[in-house]
Amino acid sequence: MPAASAIPTVRVQAEDFDPAREEALLTAGRRDIGAVVSFTGLCRDEDGTLAALELEHYPGMAEEEIGRVAHEALSRWPLVGLTVIHRHGAIRPGERIVLVVAAARHRGEAFAAAEFLMDYLKTRAPFWKKERRTDGTDGGWVAAKGADDDAAARWDRD
Amino acid sequence: MKAIYFAWVRERIGLSEEEVAPPREIETVRQLVDWLAARGDGYAAAFANPKTIRAAIDKAHVAPDASIAGAREIAFFPPMTGG
Numbered sequence: 001m002p003a004a005s006a007i008p009t010v011r012v013q014a015e016d017f018d019p020a021r022e023e024a025l026l027t028a029g030r031r032d033i034g035a036v037v038s039f040t041g042l043c044r045d046e047d048g049t050l051a052a053l054e055l056e057h058y059p060g061m062a063e064e065e066i067g068r069v070a071h072e073a074l075s076r077w078p079l080v081g082l083t084v085i086h087r088h089g090a091i092r093p094g095e096r097i098v099l100v101v102a103a104a105r106h107r108g109e110a111f112a113a114a115e116f117l118m119d120y121l122k123t124r125a126p127f128w129k130k131e132r133r134t135d136g137t138d139g140g141w142v143a144a145k146g147a148d149d150d151a152a153a154r155w156d157r158d
Numbered sequence: 159m160k161a162i163y164f165a166w167v168r169e170r171i172g173l174s175e176e177e178v179a180p181p182r183e184i185e186t187v188r189q190l191v192d193w194l195a196a197r198g199d200g201y202a203a204a205f206a207n208p209k210t211i212r213a214a215i216d217k218a219h220v221a222p223d224a225s226i227a228g229a230r231e232i233a234f235f236p237p238m239t240g241g
Contacts, residue, residue, distance in 0.1 A: 041241055055240070056164055056165055057240075058162075058164055058214070058217070058233060058235070060217055061214055061217035061218075061233070064217050064218070065217075065218075065219070086240060086241075097241070098240070098241055118241055121240055121241045122238070122239075122240060122241035123237075123238060124219065124238065125238060125240045125241070126164065126214070126233075126235060126238055126240070127238055127239065127240025127241075128164060128165035128235065128236060128238065128239050128240070129239045129240070130165070141165055141166050141236065141239070142239045143237075143239070144236070144237030144238065144239050148241075
């Protein structure tokens with residue numbers, strides 16, 4: 001079976017997820033995987049000033065767009081398995097926000113695919129973060145960073 | 159078509175979605191933004207800087223010069239900050 005036929009798992013949910021369980025699901029019963037790269041994005045406390053992030057999303061498009069990015073990754077690297085989970089709703093410091101697990105025969109493609117997915121997710125997936133501060137004030141919407149656009153642009157093809 | 163708004167675009171307009179019926183001469187996303195911006199103060203504030211507005215037609219990203227012909231749902235939002 002060609003590796004490129006891997007079917008990505010994409011979930012957009014309010015609930016937490018278990019990275020170890022997701023990795024185990026990707027590798028269970030397989031002997032052809034040589035590398036699994038897992039990235040978990042967490043909510044920082046911003047030096048104690050952040051009470052929570054409110055993650056707004058575009059239902060339907062969020063799943064579709066992550067699916068498009070996942071299929072783009074599968075077309076670029078011979079991945080054996082791929083899981084992407086992104087949460088929405090209120091997320092407090094220390095809690096998980098996003099998970100990418102890329103499984104491949106070799107570590108190079110697993111690392112590259114995971115990094116590509118995160119760079120693209122940050123600039124293309126329809127999610128927006130609003131800050132709630134520990135002093136009770138509204139911290140406003142998090143502004144998009146030019147550095148994230150630059151990180152995504154390095155994957156552009158000529 | 160249905161217009162839907164997210165994040166500070168939604169807050170400034172004061173609506174999460176609405177039905178809009180732009181006149182025939184409104185053909186592109188950019189023209190629709192200008193047409194919406196003229197509907198009131200909230201819209202004007204939301205679309206004050208078109209460079210910060212992203213759009214999606216039927217749940218796929220589109221450029222400002224994209225045609226809105228046949229669109230069922232058009233969404234406007236700020237640059238994404240997920241991940």
